[in-house]
Amino acid sequence: MVTGCVELHQSFKAADSTVPIPPPVPSKSDGHQKRYVAPGIEHSCVSTATRDMWDRLFNDGYKANVVIYTDNGGIIYAHANIIGTASTVIKGMLKQAKRHGKWHAISIRGVPHDAVRVFIRFLYSACYEKEEMNEFIMHLLLLSHAYVVPQLKRLCEWHLEHGLLNTENVIDVFQLALLCDFPRLSVISHRMIMNHFKELYATEAWIAMQKSHPFLEKELRDSVIIEENMRKDRIRKCNERRIYSQLYEAMEALVHICRDGCKTIGPHDKDFKPNHAPCNYQACKGLESLIRHFAGCKLKVPGGCVHCKRMWQLLELHSRVCADSDQCRVPLCRNFKEKMEKQSKKDEVRWKLLVRNMLGTKIIGRSPFFLPVTSSSSSVS
CATH class of the missing domain: 3.30.710.10 (Potassium Channel Kv1.1; Chain A)
Structure with missing residues:
Protein backbone atom coordinates (compact mmCIF):
# COMPACT_ATOMS: atom_id res chain seq x y z
CA MET A 1 0.00 0.00 0.00
CA GLU A 129 -22.26 -5.32 3.25
CA LYS A 130 -25.77 -6.11 4.41
CA GLU A 131 -26.07 -2.84 6.34
CA GLU A 132 -25.01 -0.85 3.28
CA MET A 133 -27.56 -2.64 1.11
CA ASN A 134 -30.30 -1.89 3.65
CA GLU A 135 -29.33 1.77 3.82
CA PHE A 136 -28.69 2.52 0.13
CA ILE A 137 -31.05 0.09 -1.61
CA MET A 138 -32.96 2.88 -3.39
CA HIS A 139 -29.81 4.64 -4.56
CA LEU A 140 -28.24 1.38 -5.75
CA LEU A 141 -31.43 0.58 -7.61
CA LEU A 142 -31.18 3.87 -9.46
CA LEU A 143 -27.43 3.54 -10.11
CA SER A 144 -27.77 -0.03 -11.41
CA HIS A 145 -30.30 1.16 -13.98
CA ALA A 146 -28.57 4.41 -14.93
CA TYR A 147 -25.18 2.74 -15.46
CA VAL A 148 -26.55 -0.55 -16.85
CA VAL A 149 -25.34 -3.08 -14.28
CA PRO A 150 -27.89 -5.93 -14.67
CA GLN A 151 -26.46 -8.07 -11.88
CA LEU A 152 -26.81 -5.31 -9.29
CA LYS A 153 -30.24 -4.45 -10.69
CA ARG A 154 -31.48 -8.00 -10.12
CA LEU A 155 -29.87 -8.04 -6.69
CA CYS A 156 -31.66 -4.87 -5.56
CA GLU A 157 -34.95 -6.19 -6.89
CA TRP A 158 -34.43 -9.46 -5.02
CA HIS A 159 -33.69 -7.72 -1.71
CA LEU A 160 -36.74 -5.49 -2.02
CA GLU A 161 -38.93 -8.44 -2.82
CA HIS A 162 -37.57 -10.45 0.14
CA GLY A 163 -37.82 -8.03 3.02
CA LEU A 164 -36.68 -4.50 2.22
CA LEU A 165 -39.94 -3.39 0.62
CA ASN A 166 -42.20 -1.84 3.26
CA THR A 167 -44.93 0.77 3.66
CA GLU A 168 -42.33 3.50 4.23
CA ASN A 169 -40.62 3.12 0.85
CA VAL A 170 -43.22 1.34 -1.29
CA ILE A 171 -44.47 4.53 -3.00
CA ASP A 172 -40.94 5.58 -3.95
CA VAL A 173 -40.11 2.05 -5.07
CA PHE A 174 -43.25 1.93 -7.22
CA GLN A 175 -42.37 5.17 -9.01
CA LEU A 176 -38.74 4.13 -9.44
CA ALA A 177 -39.77 0.70 -10.72
CA LEU A 178 -41.87 2.33 -13.44
CA LEU A 179 -39.15 4.82 -14.40
CA CYS A 180 -36.32 2.29 -14.37
CA ASP A 181 -38.04 -0.66 -16.03
CA PHE A 182 -38.59 -3.07 -13.12
CA PRO A 183 -41.85 -4.76 -14.22
CA ARG A 184 -41.95 -7.42 -11.49
CA LEU A 185 -41.08 -4.92 -8.77
CA SER A 186 -43.74 -2.51 -10.00
CA VAL A 187 -46.39 -5.26 -9.74
CA ILE A 188 -45.28 -6.25 -6.23
CA SER A 189 -45.18 -2.65 -4.98
CA HIS A 190 -48.53 -1.89 -6.65
CA ARG A 191 -50.08 -4.85 -4.83
CA MET A 192 -48.71 -3.58 -1.50
CA ILE A 193 -50.10 -0.10 -2.16
CA MET A 194 -53.52 -1.61 -2.87
CA ASN A 195 -53.41 -3.58 0.38
CA HIS A 196 -52.32 -0.59 2.51
CA PHE A 197 -54.06 2.23 0.66
CA LYS A 198 -55.73 3.82 3.70
CA GLU A 199 -52.43 3.82 5.58
CA LEU A 200 -50.44 5.29 2.67
CA TYR A 201 -52.94 7.82 1.36
CA ALA A 202 -52.11 10.49 3.97
CA THR A 203 -48.30 10.02 4.01
CA GLU A 204 -45.79 12.61 2.80
CA ALA A 205 -44.62 10.22 0.07
CA TRP A 206 -48.14 10.04 -1.34
CA ILE A 207 -48.54 13.83 -1.26
CA ALA A 208 -45.18 14.22 -3.01
CA MET A 209 -46.24 11.72 -5.69
CA GLN A 210 -49.50 13.63 -6.11
CA LYS A 211 -47.53 16.77 -6.90
CA SER A 212 -44.81 15.24 -9.07
CA HIS A 213 -46.86 12.54 -10.86
CA PRO A 214 -50.56 13.49 -10.61
CA PHE A 215 -51.64 11.11 -13.38
CA LEU A 216 -49.93 8.19 -11.66
CA GLU A 217 -51.58 9.10 -8.36
CA LYS A 218 -54.97 9.22 -10.08
CA GLU A 219 -54.39 5.82 -11.67
CA LEU A 220 -53.61 4.36 -8.26
CA ARG A 221 -56.82 5.79 -6.79
CA ASP A 222 -58.79 4.43 -9.73
CA SER A 223 -57.13 1.03 -9.22
CA VAL A 224 -58.24 1.02 -5.60
CA ILE A 225 -61.82 1.77 -6.62
CA ILE A 226 -61.76 -0.98 -9.26
CA GLU A 227 -60.22 -3.44 -6.79
CA GLU A 228 -62.85 -2.61 -4.16
CA ASN A 229 -65.67 -3.07 -6.68
CA MET A 230 -64.22 -6.40 -7.76
CA ARG A 231 -63.94 -7.49 -4.13
CA LYS A 232 -67.59 -6.58 -3.47
CA ASP A 233 -68.60 -8.40 -6.65
CA ARG A 234 -66.72 -11.54 -5.53
CA ILE A 235 -68.43 -11.40 -2.14
CA ARG A 236 -71.83 -10.93 -3.78
CA LYS A 237 -71.30 -13.87 -6.12
CA CYS A 238 -70.02 -16.02 -3.27
CA ASN A 239 -73.13 -15.22 -1.23
CA GLU A 240 -75.35 -15.98 -4.21
CA ARG A 241 -73.67 -19.34 -4.77
CA ARG A 242 -74.13 -20.18 -1.10
CA ILE A 243 -77.84 -19.31 -1.27
CA TYR A 244 -78.35 -21.34 -4.46
CA SER A 245 -76.51 -24.26 -2.89
CA GLN A 246 -78.73 -24.07 0.20
CA LEU A 247 -81.83 -24.01 -2.02
CA TYR A 248 -80.61 -27.09 -3.89
CA GLU A 249 -80.01 -28.92 -0.60
CA ALA A 250 -83.51 -27.89 0.53
CA MET A 251 -84.97 -29.37 -2.68
CA GLU A 252 -83.12 -32.63 -2.06
CA ALA A 253 -84.26 -32.72 1.56
CA LEU A 254 -87.87 -32.06 0.53
CA VAL A 255 -87.87 -35.03 -1.87
CA HIS A 256 -86.19 -37.14 0.82
CA ILE A 257 -88.82 -36.26 3.46
CA CYS A 258 -91.82 -36.79 1.17
CA ARG A 259 -90.47 -39.99 -0.38
CA ASP A 260 -88.65 -41.77 2.44
CA GLY A 261 -89.53 -39.88 5.59
CA CYS A 262 -87.06 -38.62 8.17
CA LYS A 263 -87.03 -38.33 11.96
CA THR A 264 -90.57 -37.04 12.68
CA ILE A 265 -92.20 -36.65 9.25
CA GLY A 266 -92.76 -39.22 6.53
CA PRO A 267 -95.13 -40.22 3.71
CA HIS A 268 -98.72 -41.02 4.69
CA ASP A 269 -98.38 -44.57 3.40
CA LYS A 270 -95.28 -45.43 5.45
CA ASP A 271 -94.93 -45.96 9.16
CA PHE A 272 -92.41 -43.79 10.97
CA LYS A 273 -89.48 -45.71 12.47
CA PRO A 274 -88.16 -44.32 15.78
CA ASN A 275 -84.72 -45.90 15.20
CA HIS A 276 -84.34 -44.14 11.83
CA ALA A 277 -80.72 -43.84 10.66
CA PRO A 278 -79.05 -40.40 10.98
CA CYS A 279 -80.01 -38.07 8.15
CA ASN A 280 -77.39 -36.89 5.65
CA TYR A 281 -79.35 -33.78 4.64
CA GLN A 282 -78.46 -30.70 6.67
CA ALA A 283 -81.63 -28.91 5.58
CA CYS A 284 -83.88 -31.68 6.91
CA LYS A 285 -84.36 -30.33 10.43
CA GLY A 286 -85.36 -26.85 9.28
CA LEU A 287 -87.65 -28.21 6.57
CA GLU A 288 -89.43 -30.55 8.97
CA SER A 289 -90.16 -27.61 11.27
CA LEU A 290 -91.42 -25.56 8.32
CA ILE A 291 -93.63 -28.40 7.06
CA ARG A 292 -95.05 -28.98 10.52
CA HIS A 293 -95.89 -25.27 10.80
CA PHE A 294 -97.38 -25.26 7.30
CA ALA A 295 -99.66 -28.18 8.18
CA GLY A 296 -101.10 -26.49 11.26
CA CYS A 297 -101.09 -22.78 10.30
CA LYS A 298 -104.48 -21.12 9.82
CA LEU A 299 -103.03 -18.43 7.50
CA LYS A 300 -101.81 -20.74 4.75
CA VAL A 301 -102.74 -18.43 1.95
CA PRO A 302 -99.69 -16.84 0.27
CA GLY A 303 -98.92 -13.53 1.93
CA GLY A 304 -100.86 -14.34 5.07
CA CYS A 305 -97.89 -15.89 6.93
CA VAL A 306 -94.21 -15.36 6.25
CA HIS A 307 -93.33 -18.99 7.02
CA CYS A 308 -96.16 -20.38 4.93
CA LYS A 309 -95.23 -18.07 2.06
CA ARG A 310 -91.72 -19.51 2.15
CA MET A 311 -93.17 -23.02 2.05
CA TRP A 312 -95.32 -22.15 -0.98
CA GLN A 313 -92.23 -20.80 -2.74
CA LEU A 314 -90.25 -23.97 -1.97
CA LEU A 315 -93.06 -26.15 -3.30
CA GLU A 316 -93.28 -24.11 -6.49
CA LEU A 317 -89.50 -24.16 -6.91
CA HIS A 318 -89.54 -27.94 -6.51
CA SER A 319 -92.18 -28.33 -9.21
CA ARG A 320 -89.99 -26.37 -11.62
CA VAL A 321 -86.96 -28.62 -11.08
CA CYS A 322 -88.87 -31.90 -10.72
CA ALA A 323 -88.07 -34.36 -13.52
CA ASP A 324 -91.25 -36.45 -13.19
CA SER A 325 -94.35 -34.96 -11.56
CA ASP A 326 -96.35 -38.17 -12.16
CA GLN A 327 -94.10 -40.18 -9.86
CA CYS A 328 -93.25 -37.36 -7.45
CA ARG A 329 -94.37 -37.67 -3.81
CA VAL A 330 -94.01 -33.94 -3.01
CA PRO A 331 -97.44 -32.32 -2.44
CA LEU A 332 -98.87 -29.97 -5.10
CA CYS A 333 -96.06 -30.73 -7.57
CA ARG A 334 -98.46 -31.34 -10.50
CA ASN A 335 -100.66 -28.39 -9.48
CA PHE A 336 -97.76 -25.98 -9.71
CA LYS A 337 -96.74 -27.49 -13.07
CA GLU A 338 -100.18 -26.61 -14.43
CA LYS A 339 -100.02 -23.16 -12.84
CA MET A 340 -96.83 -22.32 -14.79
CA GLU A 341 -98.80 -22.04 -18.04
CA LYS A 342 -100.87 -19.17 -16.63
CA GLN A 343 -97.96 -17.08 -15.24
CA SER A 344 -96.80 -13.85 -16.82
CA LYS A 345 -93.73 -13.87 -19.01
CA LYS A 346 -91.85 -11.70 -16.52
CA ASP A 347 -92.48 -14.11 -13.61
CA GLU A 348 -91.62 -17.05 -15.82
CA VAL A 349 -88.24 -15.59 -16.78
CA ARG A 350 -87.48 -14.80 -13.13
CA TRP A 351 -88.27 -18.34 -12.00
CA LYS A 352 -86.29 -19.95 -14.82
CA LEU A 353 -83.26 -17.84 -13.97
CA LEU A 354 -83.48 -18.95 -10.35
CA VAL A 355 -83.76 -22.60 -11.44
CA ARG A 356 -80.76 -22.33 -13.76
CA ASN A 357 -78.56 -20.72 -11.10
CA MET A 358 -79.64 -23.21 -8.45
CA LEU A 359 -79.05 -26.28 -10.63
CA GLY A 360 -75.73 -24.81 -11.77
CA THR A 361 -74.32 -25.12 -8.24
CA LYS A 362 -74.44 -28.93 -8.46
CA ILE A 363 -72.92 -29.87 -11.80
CA ILE A 364 -71.33 -33.04 -10.34
CA GLY A 365 -73.44 -35.70 -8.62
CA ARG A 366 -76.82 -34.19 -9.51
CA SER A 367 -79.94 -35.86 -8.15
CA PRO A 368 -81.85 -38.01 -10.69
CA PHE A 369 -85.09 -36.43 -9.48
CA PHE A 370 -84.24 -32.97 -10.89
CA LEU A 371 -84.07 -31.62 -14.40
CA PRO A 372 -80.62 -31.36 -16.05
CA VAL A 373 -79.16 -27.88 -16.11
CA THR A 374 -79.15 -27.79 -19.93
CA SER A 375 -82.93 -28.00 -20.05
CA SER A 376 -83.38 -25.13 -17.67
CA SER A 377 -80.70 -23.11 -19.42
CA SER A 378 -82.26 -23.52 -22.82
CA SER A 379 -85.69 -22.66 -21.47
CA VAL A 380 -84.37 -19.42 -20.01
CA SER A 381 -82.95 -18.33 -23.33
Whole structure:
Protein backbone atom coordinates (compact mmCIF):
# COMPACT_ATOMS: atom_id res chain seq x y z
CA MET A 1 0.00 0.00 0.00
CA VAL A 2 2.89 2.37 0.76
CA THR A 3 4.33 1.86 -2.71
CA GLY A 4 0.93 2.61 -4.23
CA CYS A 5 0.60 5.86 -2.32
CA VAL A 6 4.12 6.97 -3.30
CA GLU A 7 3.41 6.35 -6.99
CA LEU A 8 0.13 8.20 -6.78
CA HIS A 9 1.86 11.14 -5.06
CA GLN A 10 4.52 11.31 -7.75
CA SER A 11 1.86 11.19 -10.47
CA PHE A 12 0.01 14.09 -8.90
CA LYS A 13 3.17 16.23 -8.95
CA ALA A 14 3.26 15.91 -12.71
CA ALA A 15 -0.49 16.33 -13.09
CA ASP A 16 -2.68 19.37 -12.82
CA SER A 17 -2.74 20.84 -9.32
CA THR A 18 -6.54 20.63 -9.26
CA VAL A 19 -6.50 16.83 -9.13
CA PRO A 20 -6.82 15.66 -5.52
CA ILE A 21 -4.19 13.54 -3.85
CA PRO A 22 -3.95 10.08 -2.42
CA PRO A 23 -6.90 7.80 -1.91
CA PRO A 24 -8.61 7.60 1.48
CA VAL A 25 -7.77 4.95 4.02
CA PRO A 26 -9.48 1.59 3.57
CA SER A 27 -13.16 1.58 4.50
CA LYS A 28 -14.87 -0.55 7.13
CA SER A 29 -15.45 -3.22 4.49
CA ASP A 30 -11.81 -4.30 5.05
CA GLY A 31 -12.69 -5.49 8.53
CA HIS A 32 -14.04 -8.82 9.69
CA GLN A 33 -17.70 -8.05 9.06
CA LYS A 34 -19.68 -10.64 7.16
CA ARG A 35 -19.48 -9.87 3.46
CA TYR A 36 -22.36 -10.66 1.10
CA VAL A 37 -21.98 -11.49 -2.55
CA ALA A 38 -24.48 -11.27 -5.38
CA PRO A 39 -26.78 -14.32 -5.80
CA GLY A 40 -25.09 -16.89 -8.02
CA ILE A 41 -21.56 -15.64 -7.28
CA GLU A 42 -21.27 -17.77 -4.13
CA HIS A 43 -21.65 -20.86 -6.33
CA SER A 44 -19.11 -19.78 -8.93
CA CYS A 45 -15.59 -21.12 -9.33
CA VAL A 46 -14.05 -17.78 -8.26
CA SER A 47 -12.42 -18.25 -4.87
CA THR A 48 -12.91 -16.05 -1.81
CA ALA A 49 -9.23 -15.09 -1.99
CA THR A 50 -9.75 -13.72 -5.50
CA ARG A 51 -12.70 -11.62 -4.42
CA ASP A 52 -10.69 -10.38 -1.45
CA MET A 53 -7.93 -9.35 -3.85
CA TRP A 54 -10.37 -7.32 -5.96
CA ASP A 55 -11.73 -5.68 -2.80
CA ARG A 56 -8.19 -4.74 -1.73
CA LEU A 57 -7.44 -3.35 -5.16
CA PHE A 58 -10.45 -1.05 -4.87
CA ASN A 59 -9.82 -0.05 -1.25
CA ASP A 60 -6.09 0.55 -1.68
CA GLY A 61 -6.45 2.33 -4.99
CA TYR A 62 -3.22 0.75 -6.21
CA LYS A 63 -2.30 2.31 -9.57
CA ALA A 64 -5.77 3.83 -9.87
CA ASN A 65 -6.27 6.11 -12.86
CA VAL A 66 -9.84 7.38 -12.40
CA VAL A 67 -11.10 10.09 -10.06
CA ILE A 68 -14.84 9.94 -9.39
CA TYR A 69 -16.36 13.12 -7.96
CA THR A 70 -19.49 12.72 -5.81
CA ASP A 71 -21.79 15.07 -3.92
CA ASN A 72 -20.47 17.23 -1.06
CA GLY A 73 -16.91 17.14 -2.38
CA GLY A 74 -16.48 13.38 -2.10
CA ILE A 75 -13.80 11.59 -4.14
CA ILE A 76 -13.44 7.92 -5.07
CA TYR A 77 -10.46 6.38 -6.87
CA ALA A 78 -10.90 3.54 -9.35
CA HIS A 79 -9.38 1.73 -12.32
CA ALA A 80 -10.68 2.59 -15.78
CA ASN A 81 -10.28 -0.87 -17.26
CA ILE A 82 -12.29 -2.47 -14.43
CA ILE A 83 -15.22 -0.10 -14.04
CA GLY A 84 -15.36 0.47 -17.81
CA THR A 85 -15.65 -3.26 -18.41
CA ALA A 86 -18.33 -3.64 -15.71
CA SER A 87 -20.48 -0.79 -17.08
CA THR A 88 -20.75 0.27 -20.72
CA VAL A 89 -22.14 3.63 -19.63
CA ILE A 90 -19.11 4.37 -17.47
CA LYS A 91 -16.90 3.19 -20.33
CA GLY A 92 -18.47 5.85 -22.54
CA MET A 93 -18.04 8.47 -19.81
CA LEU A 94 -14.35 7.62 -19.52
CA LYS A 95 -13.82 8.06 -23.25
CA GLN A 96 -15.25 11.57 -23.07
CA ALA A 97 -13.72 12.50 -19.71
CA LYS A 98 -11.11 15.21 -19.29
CA ARG A 99 -7.67 13.85 -18.51
CA HIS A 100 -4.99 15.19 -16.21
CA GLY A 101 -1.99 13.17 -17.19
CA LYS A 102 -2.96 9.57 -16.70
CA TRP A 103 -6.01 10.50 -14.59
CA HIS A 104 -9.59 10.37 -15.90
CA ALA A 105 -12.13 12.52 -14.08
CA ILE A 106 -15.85 11.68 -14.04
CA SER A 107 -18.76 12.63 -11.80
CA ILE A 108 -21.55 10.56 -10.27
CA ARG A 109 -23.87 12.93 -8.47
CA GLY A 110 -27.41 12.97 -7.13
CA VAL A 111 -26.87 10.17 -4.62
CA PRO A 112 -24.86 10.03 -1.35
CA HIS A 113 -21.11 9.56 -1.53
CA ASP A 114 -21.25 6.28 0.43
CA ALA A 115 -23.84 4.89 -1.96
CA VAL A 116 -21.52 5.60 -4.92
CA ARG A 117 -18.68 3.90 -3.05
CA VAL A 118 -20.80 0.76 -2.48
CA PHE A 119 -21.74 0.84 -6.17
CA ILE A 120 -18.13 1.11 -7.41
CA ARG A 121 -16.99 -1.60 -5.01
CA PHE A 122 -19.68 -3.90 -6.44
CA LEU A 123 -18.24 -3.35 -9.93
CA TYR A 124 -14.95 -4.79 -8.66
CA SER A 125 -15.97 -7.87 -6.65
CA ALA A 126 -19.78 -8.11 -6.74
CA CYS A 127 -19.65 -7.90 -2.93
CA TYR A 128 -21.48 -5.68 -0.46
CA GLU A 129 -22.26 -5.32 3.25
CA LYS A 130 -25.77 -6.11 4.41
CA GLU A 131 -26.07 -2.84 6.34
CA GLU A 132 -25.01 -0.85 3.28
CA MET A 133 -27.56 -2.64 1.11
CA ASN A 134 -30.30 -1.89 3.65
CA GLU A 135 -29.33 1.77 3.82
CA PHE A 136 -28.69 2.52 0.13
CA ILE A 137 -31.05 0.09 -1.61
CA MET A 138 -32.96 2.88 -3.39
CA HIS A 139 -29.81 4.64 -4.56
CA LEU A 140 -28.24 1.38 -5.75
CA LEU A 141 -31.43 0.58 -7.61
CA LEU A 142 -31.18 3.87 -9.46
CA LEU A 143 -27.43 3.54 -10.11
CA SER A 144 -27.77 -0.03 -11.41
CA HIS A 145 -30.30 1.16 -13.98
CA ALA A 146 -28.57 4.41 -14.93
CA TYR A 147 -25.18 2.74 -15.46
CA VAL A 148 -26.55 -0.55 -16.85
CA VAL A 149 -25.34 -3.08 -14.28
CA PRO A 150 -27.89 -5.93 -14.67
CA GLN A 151 -26.46 -8.07 -11.88
CA LEU A 152 -26.81 -5.31 -9.29
CA LYS A 153 -30.24 -4.45 -10.69
CA ARG A 154 -31.48 -8.00 -10.12
CA LEU A 155 -29.87 -8.04 -6.69
CA CYS A 156 -31.66 -4.87 -5.56
CA GLU A 157 -34.95 -6.19 -6.89
CA TRP A 158 -34.43 -9.46 -5.02
CA HIS A 159 -33.69 -7.72 -1.71
CA LEU A 160 -36.74 -5.49 -2.02
CA GLU A 161 -38.93 -8.44 -2.82
CA HIS A 162 -37.57 -10.45 0.14
CA GLY A 163 -37.82 -8.03 3.02
CA LEU A 164 -36.68 -4.50 2.22
CA LEU A 165 -39.94 -3.39 0.62
CA ASN A 166 -42.20 -1.84 3.26
CA THR A 167 -44.93 0.77 3.66
CA GLU A 168 -42.33 3.50 4.23
CA ASN A 169 -40.62 3.12 0.85
CA VAL A 170 -43.22 1.34 -1.29
CA ILE A 171 -44.47 4.53 -3.00
CA ASP A 172 -40.94 5.58 -3.95
CA VAL A 173 -40.11 2.05 -5.07
CA PHE A 174 -43.25 1.93 -7.22
CA GLN A 175 -42.37 5.17 -9.01
CA LEU A 176 -38.74 4.13 -9.44
CA ALA A 177 -39.77 0.70 -10.72
CA LEU A 178 -41.87 2.33 -13.44
CA LEU A 179 -39.15 4.82 -14.40
CA CYS A 180 -36.32 2.29 -14.37
CA ASP A 181 -38.04 -0.66 -16.03
CA PHE A 182 -38.59 -3.07 -13.12
CA PRO A 183 -41.85 -4.76 -14.22
CA ARG A 184 -41.95 -7.42 -11.49
CA LEU A 185 -41.08 -4.92 -8.77
CA SER A 186 -43.74 -2.51 -10.00
CA VAL A 187 -46.39 -5.26 -9.74
CA ILE A 188 -45.28 -6.25 -6.23
CA SER A 189 -45.18 -2.65 -4.98
CA HIS A 190 -48.53 -1.89 -6.65
CA ARG A 191 -50.08 -4.85 -4.83
CA MET A 192 -48.71 -3.58 -1.50
CA ILE A 193 -50.10 -0.10 -2.16
CA MET A 194 -53.52 -1.61 -2.87
CA ASN A 195 -53.41 -3.58 0.38
CA HIS A 196 -52.32 -0.59 2.51
CA PHE A 197 -54.06 2.23 0.66
CA LYS A 198 -55.73 3.82 3.70
CA GLU A 199 -52.43 3.82 5.58
CA LEU A 200 -50.44 5.29 2.67
CA TYR A 201 -52.94 7.82 1.36
CA ALA A 202 -52.11 10.49 3.97
CA THR A 203 -48.30 10.02 4.01
CA GLU A 204 -45.79 12.61 2.80
CA ALA A 205 -44.62 10.22 0.07
CA TRP A 206 -48.14 10.04 -1.34
CA ILE A 207 -48.54 13.83 -1.26
CA ALA A 208 -45.18 14.22 -3.01
CA MET A 209 -46.24 11.72 -5.69
CA GLN A 210 -49.50 13.63 -6.11
CA LYS A 211 -47.53 16.77 -6.90
CA SER A 212 -44.81 15.24 -9.07
CA HIS A 213 -46.86 12.54 -10.86
CA PRO A 214 -50.56 13.49 -10.61
CA PHE A 215 -51.64 11.11 -13.38
CA LEU A 216 -49.93 8.19 -11.66
CA GLU A 217 -51.58 9.10 -8.36
CA LYS A 218 -54.97 9.22 -10.08
CA GLU A 219 -54.39 5.82 -11.67
CA LEU A 220 -53.61 4.36 -8.26
CA ARG A 221 -56.82 5.79 -6.79
CA ASP A 222 -58.79 4.43 -9.73
CA SER A 223 -57.13 1.03 -9.22
CA VAL A 224 -58.24 1.02 -5.60
CA ILE A 225 -61.82 1.77 -6.62
CA ILE A 226 -61.76 -0.98 -9.26
CA GLU A 227 -60.22 -3.44 -6.79
CA GLU A 228 -62.85 -2.61 -4.16
CA ASN A 229 -65.67 -3.07 -6.68
CA MET A 230 -64.22 -6.40 -7.76
CA ARG A 231 -63.94 -7.49 -4.13
CA LYS A 232 -67.59 -6.58 -3.47
CA ASP A 233 -68.60 -8.40 -6.65
CA ARG A 234 -66.72 -11.54 -5.53
CA ILE A 235 -68.43 -11.40 -2.14
CA ARG A 236 -71.83 -10.93 -3.78
CA LYS A 237 -71.30 -13.87 -6.12
CA CYS A 238 -70.02 -16.02 -3.27
CA ASN A 239 -73.13 -15.22 -1.23
CA GLU A 240 -75.35 -15.98 -4.21
CA ARG A 241 -73.67 -19.34 -4.77
CA ARG A 242 -74.13 -20.18 -1.10
CA ILE A 243 -77.84 -19.31 -1.27
CA TYR A 244 -78.35 -21.34 -4.46
CA SER A 245 -76.51 -24.26 -2.89
CA GLN A 246 -78.73 -24.07 0.20
CA LEU A 247 -81.83 -24.01 -2.02
CA TYR A 248 -80.61 -27.09 -3.89
CA GLU A 249 -80.01 -28.92 -0.60
CA ALA A 250 -83.51 -27.89 0.53
CA MET A 251 -84.97 -29.37 -2.68
CA GLU A 252 -83.12 -32.63 -2.06
CA ALA A 253 -84.26 -32.72 1.56
CA LEU A 254 -87.87 -32.06 0.53
CA VAL A 255 -87.87 -35.03 -1.87
CA HIS A 256 -86.19 -37.14 0.82
CA ILE A 257 -88.82 -36.26 3.46
CA CYS A 258 -91.82 -36.79 1.17
CA ARG A 259 -90.47 -39.99 -0.38
CA ASP A 260 -88.65 -41.77 2.44
CA GLY A 261 -89.53 -39.88 5.59
CA CYS A 262 -87.06 -38.62 8.17
CA LYS A 263 -87.03 -38.33 11.96
CA THR A 264 -90.57 -37.04 12.68
CA ILE A 265 -92.20 -36.65 9.25
CA GLY A 266 -92.76 -39.22 6.53
CA PRO A 267 -95.13 -40.22 3.71
CA HIS A 268 -98.72 -41.02 4.69
CA ASP A 269 -98.38 -44.57 3.40
CA LYS A 270 -95.28 -45.43 5.45
CA ASP A 271 -94.93 -45.96 9.16
CA PHE A 272 -92.41 -43.79 10.97
CA LYS A 273 -89.48 -45.71 12.47
CA PRO A 274 -88.16 -44.32 15.78
CA ASN A 275 -84.72 -45.90 15.20
CA HIS A 276 -84.34 -44.14 11.83
CA ALA A 277 -80.72 -43.84 10.66
CA PRO A 278 -79.05 -40.40 10.98
CA CYS A 279 -80.01 -38.07 8.15
CA ASN A 280 -77.39 -36.89 5.65
CA TYR A 281 -79.35 -33.78 4.64
CA GLN A 282 -78.46 -30.70 6.67
CA ALA A 283 -81.63 -28.91 5.58
CA CYS A 284 -83.88 -31.68 6.91
CA LYS A 285 -84.36 -30.33 10.43
CA GLY A 286 -85.36 -26.85 9.28
CA LEU A 287 -87.65 -28.21 6.57
CA GLU A 288 -89.43 -30.55 8.97
CA SER A 289 -90.16 -27.61 11.27
CA LEU A 290 -91.42 -25.56 8.32
CA ILE A 291 -93.63 -28.40 7.06
CA ARG A 292 -95.05 -28.98 10.52
CA HIS A 293 -95.89 -25.27 10.80
CA PHE A 294 -97.38 -25.26 7.30
CA ALA A 295 -99.66 -28.18 8.18
CA GLY A 296 -101.10 -26.49 11.26
CA CYS A 297 -101.09 -22.78 10.30
CA LYS A 298 -104.48 -21.12 9.82
CA LEU A 299 -103.03 -18.43 7.50
CA LYS A 300 -101.81 -20.74 4.75
CA VAL A 301 -102.74 -18.43 1.95
CA PRO A 302 -99.69 -16.84 0.27
CA GLY A 303 -98.92 -13.53 1.93
CA GLY A 304 -100.86 -14.34 5.07
CA CYS A 305 -97.89 -15.89 6.93
CA VAL A 306 -94.21 -15.36 6.25
CA HIS A 307 -93.33 -18.99 7.02
CA CYS A 308 -96.16 -20.38 4.93
CA LYS A 309 -95.23 -18.07 2.06
CA ARG A 310 -91.72 -19.51 2.15
CA MET A 311 -93.17 -23.02 2.05
CA TRP A 312 -95.32 -22.15 -0.98
CA GLN A 313 -92.23 -20.80 -2.74
CA LEU A 314 -90.25 -23.97 -1.97
CA LEU A 315 -93.06 -26.15 -3.30
CA GLU A 316 -93.28 -24.11 -6.49
CA LEU A 317 -89.50 -24.16 -6.91
CA HIS A 318 -89.54 -27.94 -6.51
CA SER A 319 -92.18 -28.33 -9.21
CA ARG A 320 -89.99 -26.37 -11.62
CA VAL A 321 -86.96 -28.62 -11.08
CA CYS A 322 -88.87 -31.90 -10.72
CA ALA A 323 -88.07 -34.36 -13.52
CA ASP A 324 -91.25 -36.45 -13.19
CA SER A 325 -94.35 -34.96 -11.56
CA ASP A 326 -96.35 -38.17 -12.16
CA GLN A 327 -94.10 -40.18 -9.86
CA CYS A 328 -93.25 -37.36 -7.45
CA ARG A 329 -94.37 -37.67 -3.81
CA VAL A 330 -94.01 -33.94 -3.01
CA PRO A 331 -97.44 -32.32 -2.44
CA LEU A 332 -98.87 -29.97 -5.10
CA CYS A 333 -96.06 -30.73 -7.57
CA ARG A 334 -98.46 -31.34 -10.50
CA ASN A 335 -100.66 -28.39 -9.48
CA PHE A 336 -97.76 -25.98 -9.71
CA LYS A 337 -96.74 -27.49 -13.07
CA GLU A 338 -100.18 -26.61 -14.43
CA LYS A 339 -100.02 -23.16 -12.84
CA MET A 340 -96.83 -22.32 -14.79
CA GLU A 341 -98.80 -22.04 -18.04
CA LYS A 342 -100.87 -19.17 -16.63
CA GLN A 343 -97.96 -17.08 -15.24
CA SER A 344 -96.80 -13.85 -16.82
CA LYS A 345 -93.73 -13.87 -19.01
CA LYS A 346 -91.85 -11.70 -16.52
CA ASP A 347 -92.48 -14.11 -13.61
CA GLU A 348 -91.62 -17.05 -15.82
CA VAL A 349 -88.24 -15.59 -16.78
CA ARG A 350 -87.48 -14.80 -13.13
CA TRP A 351 -88.27 -18.34 -12.00
CA LYS A 352 -86.29 -19.95 -14.82
CA LEU A 353 -83.26 -17.84 -13.97
CA LEU A 354 -83.48 -18.95 -10.35
CA VAL A 355 -83.76 -22.60 -11.44
CA ARG A 356 -80.76 -22.33 -13.76
CA ASN A 357 -78.56 -20.72 -11.10
CA MET A 358 -79.64 -23.21 -8.45
CA LEU A 359 -79.05 -26.28 -10.63
CA GLY A 360 -75.73 -24.81 -11.77
CA THR A 361 -74.32 -25.12 -8.24
CA LYS A 362 -74.44 -28.93 -8.46
CA ILE A 363 -72.92 -29.87 -11.80
CA ILE A 364 -71.33 -33.04 -10.34
CA GLY A 365 -73.44 -35.70 -8.62
CA ARG A 366 -76.82 -34.19 -9.51
CA SER A 367 -79.94 -35.86 -8.15
CA PRO A 368 -81.85 -38.01 -10.69
CA PHE A 369 -85.09 -36.43 -9.48
CA PHE A 370 -84.24 -32.97 -10.89
CA LEU A 371 -84.07 -31.62 -14.40
CA PRO A 372 -80.62 -31.36 -16.05
CA VAL A 373 -79.16 -27.88 -16.11
CA THR A 374 -79.15 -27.79 -19.93
CA SER A 375 -82.93 -28.00 -20.05
CA SER A 376 -83.38 -25.13 -17.67
CA SER A 377 -80.70 -23.11 -19.42
CA SER A 378 -82.26 -23.52 -22.82
CA SER A 379 -85.69 -22.66 -21.47
CA VAL A 380 -84.37 -19.42 -20.01
CA SER A 381 -82.95 -18.33 -23.33
